[in-house]
Every structure is written in structure tokens, then in C-alpha cells.
Amino acid sequence: VFWGVMEKESLHIVVFPWLAFGHMIPFLELSKCLASKGHRISYVSTPRNLQRLPKIPQNLTPFISLIPLPLPSHDEIPPNAESTMDMSSDKVQFLKKAYDGLQQPLSQFLETTSPVVDWIIYDFSSHWLPPIAEKLGIRKAFFSTFKASSFSFFGPALNMMDDGGTTWANPENLTKPREWIPFPNPIVYKLHEAKAILGGAQKNASGVSDLLRIGHSINGCDLMAVRSCTEVEAEYLQLLEKLHGKPVVPVGLLPISTQDEGGGEEDGTWQSIKDWLDKHRNGTVVYVALGSEVAPPQDQITELALGLEMSQMPFLWAWRKPAGGSVELPDGFEERTRDRGLVWTKWAPQPRILSDNSVGAFLTHSGWSSIIEGLQFGRPLIMVPFAVDQGLNARVMAAKKVGFEIARNDEDGSFTRTSVAESLKMLLQDEITGTIYRREAKKMSGIIGNKNLQSHYVDEFEQHLQAGNR
Template sequence: MESMAESNKLHVVVFPWLAFGHIIPFLELAKLIAQKGHVVSFISTPRNIIRLPKLPPNLAPLLNLVKLPLPRIDEIPENAEATMDVPYNKVQYLKKAFDGLQTELTRFLQTSTPDWIIYDFAPHWLPAIAGELGISRAFFSIFNAWSGSFFGSSITMIHGEDYRTKPEDFTIPPEWVPFPSNVAFRLYEIRRFFNSVEENISGVSDWFRFGSAVIGCDVFLIRSCREIESDWLDLMQELHQKPILPVGLLPSSVQYREDDIDDTWHTISKWLNKQDKESVIYVALGSEVTPSQVELTELALGLELSGLPFFWALRKRHGLAEFHSFELPDGFEERTNDRGVVWTSWAPQLRILAHDSVGGFVTHCGWSSVIEGLQFGRPLLMLPFLGDQGLIARVFAEKKAGIEIPRDEEDGSLRRDSVAESLRQVIVEDEGKVYRKKAKEMKAVFGDKDLHKRYIDKFAEYLQNDRHGSRVLIAKTDLPSAKRKNLVLLMHAS
């Protein structure tokens, strides 16, 4: 007879989009589910699975890494299985290949009979398949609630009913935001964004993918917490009419790997140890961002003009010829050799940010990077490039956790003088004390492991209690009773 412990054990499938900015948060969530004693099948393509960080030995029996071969299409290189492997203008072809995983994933779900599947925005076809198989469905957004709310309801996305029809319309907060907000795009940002979300070679727009993923879910999971954006989480619930369940920020730990005493960290830490406390600018623009040659040059010359010590993680993206062609300004490394490092291979970002010598973080404002910077209290020097990065920058500029490095409002061009002035303002000038102080204050939320553990505990409880089909809309318990009555709904699976 099945024991009580066995009967409470779930099988959860986790299926992220093919971008490491998505894959890693999904993996973190999978590991936390496995820590609760549940069996997890984490699904991606072979090369992406190989590139994952090593799993802790205690989780290996519970967390299965499942490889589904990515269908080949001519427009992407043979070994390209993630967005970091292709130029930005080829990502839409990767989505076309991704849609080809439908048959193999369906076969896996039919034979493994999981209780839940946690999925990303891209597989618009997945909710219907899982529903037919009786599998509970959780959509997991790695984005925060203000970014998710900015684009409106899932119904609006699917049917193309947004009243905003031109880029200029997105440079002010949307009309459905009922509270003061500065969350909006710069004109150059939204022009770039428009180019990435319109209907494309896959035949399906990103709007439709996201909307379908949300409409088809039983619960909407989000990498966020009420301590940061309670108003936005409430708004998301009203917009999507789905249970919204924050899972916390999933802050990463500074993990010590088997090669802990390796040459990489030994070399980096030796240099950092020689620098003054909170004096170093750490520069890292993520694995997806490919700055133009002009942007790269202006950023480099701005670092030089600032006169400040810096560590620049400038990792080249393998297989992308256009990235390999980028060049630092003539003589830049020689002129800055006494106070700066340009690191062109993998860098242990968490360990660098945790080092006492780091005083500021030049970031593209990917949500994971912002979380990592603020969990160590590092003020942000924000240089957004793609997607929702501009919206994230608006919020943390308003919260005074850092400043945006100014760009030209029309074309987004960057100037070395603006870079240098911004760096000095945040790192050394009296004017920057407010940013340094506020970033340290935010560490109390972003770095609070106990707080985020409580969110995971509630999430795990929800998965367990909801396995038989009842859908309870999670509401904020301290809302006024009239509003809470409107938000708390009981739904039943068909």
C-alpha cells in the first residue's frame, strides 16, 4: 500500500524557453521543488543540458535532466540551441525550431504522467496538450509584475486589441495602471522592441505566445515578491484573471564548485583583493546583449575617462562572427592596465559582486542581474538594451538604487562623457551617497534568504494542495475586505 509520504510526492515537469536568462531561473525553481522531496523532470535540448551548472549530489536522484533533440532548420547553425548561440535577428528561427519539440514533449508527457508542468511563454501549444492529459499547468514568468502588466491582459495580447498602435504610445504608462508610475519605454527602446515581437518566421507573434501561455494556465507563477511590487502584483491579477503566485526572487548562492581553487577565481580574487573597499566598477552586460561597435567604444572610453578601477566581463559569444569583429579602442587595455581588467572568458559573477571591493554594477538590467547586484547591495549603473530592460531601469532609478547612464532619447546613442560622469557620481561623489545607501537598504529584501524561502514554502504547499484540481486565486490577505472579496475566486477544473 502506498505510504503517506509517497502519496504526497509529486512529479513536476519544468520546461523553459531556449535562453539561459530563462533556463537558469527555471532550474533554480526546479531545484527548490526537488528539495521538497518531489520528483522533477527538467526538459531542454541536449547542448543546453550539458551547459547547465552541476546539480548538488543530494538532488541528483530527484531532478532528472531530460534531453529533447532540437529539430534542425537551415537558418540557424548546426549547434545552436540557445539564444546566445544565434544573432538577435535569428532568434525567431530558433522559435520555429522550438515549436518542433511539440511531438517529442507530448510523447514524454503521455508516458511519464506528471502531476504538474511548469512552462515558459514560448510553447503556445502546450496548455491544450497538458489539459487533455489531465496535467495541472503553471505558467512561470521570469519577469517582474510591472513588466508583465505594462503590456496588458492576455486576452488583449491574443486578439491584438491594444489601443497603443505606434511606438510613441509606449513612452507613457498605460491607461490601466491606476497608480502613479514612471514605467514606460524610451522611444529608441520601444522601436527595438517592436522589431522583436511582431509576427515572424515562426508564424506566431510573441504577444500570441505569451497570451496563450497565460490563458491556458491554472496558476501564474512569477519571480517576484510583495515586498517589492505589491501594487503591480494586484494589477496583474486583475488584468489576467488568474491566480498570481509569487515564488520569491530565487536569489542565487555563491556556490563553491569542485574547482573552487581554480586559476579563474584565484586570478580574479587576487586582483580584487588589491583594490580599495567599494571602489571597483563591475561591468557585465549579460550573455544575450550584443552592443554595437560604437556603443562598445563609448563605454570603454567612458570607463577610461572616469579614472576609476574596473573589472569588465566582456565574454565573447561563440559562433557569432559579428561579435568577434568588435574591437576595443586602440591602446585602451594598455592605458588602463594599472587599474582595470577586461576579462574575456567566463567570470563568476556572484562571487565578484560579493567581494568587498566592488562599489557599483554596470548592468544591462536583466532581471536576474539586477537581483544578483542588489542581493549584495551594489548600486546600479543601468544601461538597458533589449526587451523589458528599460522598464526595469525606470523602476530602480525611481527607487534610487542607482542611475541610468544617459543616452540620446531618439536613437539611443551613448556618449563617453555621460558614462564617465555617471560612474563617478555613483561611486565616489557625495551626490551618489543616496544611491549607495538605497542599494544597501534593498539588500535587506533581495538578499533575505529566509523571506524567499517562505515564498517557496507557500508555492510548494500550493502545488501539493491543488493537485486534485481545485484552483484557488491567491489574494493579498491584508487588502480591504470589499476588494479581497472581488479578488478571491474559487475555480474548478473541468
């Protein structure tokens, strides 16, 4: 000990995310933050997913090892499919079954790798992992890629381990505020979302429900890390501690730096997008991206496209045709909008696009990663949530006035081209409304884009890991 500073020990941390890029990327960002402090990271996933991750910066490659575990095959999983984006959503239950087959090879890795493993940071899907780590004397951190407010909706872990108990007995229950959130809050599902999410409380082909997975993953951890910060949701982070009786540590929002996202340089992707954006005035382009996980139904894609057309506004749509689906853009849409719209079908460098001053709004499915990326650059949101936590995120963001939801039918979730066009016009052409939302989004960018503030959260998380290891 010198001047009261304790010698910092370097830890060996294993990281094991669920097989969805919306999980793998935040787990990688957290890994990079810890590696930059001199800790050794073993990032475990399946071979093809590891190949598709963004390149690790050269200064960190000595600290991060990518550990491939082959995914057990399953008749229902298409060949070479290893992530949720490689298959239609009805097949994901079989991916969970295959993922559970990684239990044996992962245990073997944890037992035999050197140096010995100090901590494992794992995801909701690995409900079987805590007892294995416990037996090997490895400390366990459950990392939630959901925001604390959305996560608090699911209630205490014991309730989840019971497949949600009576709370999840019918969809109407999920449209009412949770009794365990002791302050006024907007966190409820709309009826169409509640019907869709109900399956999360039912056993699927993997033999267990998603809720049960989450419950056991939390119940077995030593520490719960959350992709969040107190400036955004202090009261929900405190509530999670009360609900679960575990230390809850916000790791910050892990914003992606535009240099770090990799790809696009070699093939001129960014240059051709940038040339297109440069033709437009500041704050006039709508950037549209609906994530890689969920395929919206054809009628909603059609209305979205025709709403963009009706609005007469310039737009850049990062369009990924969903795996295993037959969803198409409407006939003639691209030709008719060619003078002011760009449909980009290859990989899109999203943070770079959002950082460009021509972008005035972000039309998003409201996944937490996308919300963070949009608000990091002060872009107000037009939200059209489709699955899991997206609706809950959208309610909170609307309450904060950083974005609003496209008006939809409560029963079936449908919306019209008119409601799409009206939302766009309200945000980009109505001066009073637009000013409010831009101002609030800008405030949020002061939190997310504040590097010192965000890295301070990683420092605190590191201190928890060091302390837990003594």
C-alpha cells in the first residue's frame, strides 16, 4: 500500500451473452471497458457470432480472447444459423434449446482455463449457470441489457421463477401498473403487446419459460449489473435492489463510439451514405431502422413505407429483410421516393448515420441500444415498438418527451400511413412540438455523450468486482 492506494489486481472475467446481437454487442462494449483497465476477458459465444462481432480495437486485443463453443445442432434451426437474426422468431425457442446444450462445454472451459476465472458475467438465458459457477468458486454477475424501469415491470425473481404466477395469467393484467412499483409510472403494456409477450411466461421447446430463465439468473447472482445510470432512472435502480435483495450496479449506458463500430471503411459503405446525407439540409432527414431481432408483419411495413412517402420528407431506411420471412417493401415504393429517399439494404453504420447533422429524427423499434444511440446524438425518437421490452421503453421515453409513439390500434397494434406521416410532421415541421422534443433529446445527449460520466460508472463496477474478489 502506497499513499493509501491499494494495488489493483487484474481479474480474469468470462463473459457469456445470449445469442442475439442486441445482447452480444453491449456485452462486448462492457468487455472492452473492463479490458481497457487491464483485466483479462474471455468472451464466450458460438463461432459464427464471434466472426460477426465488430473488430476489437488493436490496443485491447491482448486482453480479450474470443472463445468459440460450437452450437449443438437442432433439426429446427436452419444451417449456419447461430443468432436470433438468422431465423424467424418462432424458431428462437429451438435456439434456446441448443444454447442450453452449451452447459457442458462451458463448464469444462470454466474448470480448465488458466488463469482461474474470478467472475462470470452472464445473461438472462443461462438460468443453469449460477450453480456451476458456485461449485467452481467463481463470482457471478447477471448483466441486464434492458433498462431498469422495463426490468422492474417483471417483478421479484421468485414471481418469475413461478412463470410469473397469477400476474401473467391473462394479457389484461399486463396493461395495468405493477403493484410493486411504489411511485406513479407509465410502465404498462398495450393490449396487443401484452398478448404477444404472454408467451414469455409459458414453457417453450426448450422446456422452460423465458420468465423462469430470468428469475433463476437473478436469483443465483452475487451482483446485478444494469446498462443504465442514475441520471436517467435512479428510482428504478433503487427499486430493483429492493425487489431482488441483490446489489444493483449501473454500468453506464455504454455508448458506442463512431470510430469503434468497425466495418464500412473497406467497401466505401460510409462514404456513399455520407455523400447522400450531405445533399440534405441539417435536421431534415428521418433515419429509419427497426433492429435485427423482430420481423414486423407485412401490413405494418407497408403502412410505414407509404407513411414515409406521404410525408414527403427525406429519409434513409436501413432495411434488413428479416430471416425466414417474406416481408417486402411495397411495389414501386423505392422508385417513387428515389428523389428524396434512400433504402439501404447492406450493413448500415448506425452511430455514424445518427451523428450526422442532416438527421433530424430517428424512427425506431425502441430497443434500448437503439434509443441510447439515437439520444447520444440528440435525435428525437419516433417509436413503433414490436416486442419484449420495446413498448415499456417507448412509454418511458414518451413520458420524458424525447420521442413519441406512432398512434396504433390497442387491440391488434395496427397503424396507418396517415398516423406515420402525422408523427413525422409533428416532430420535424411543427415548430412548437419539435422544439420541445429536440430540447429534451439534446439534454439526454448531454448525459449519454458525457464520456467522463459514463466511464465513472464502469470504474464503480470495476470496484465492485475487485471488492467481491477479495
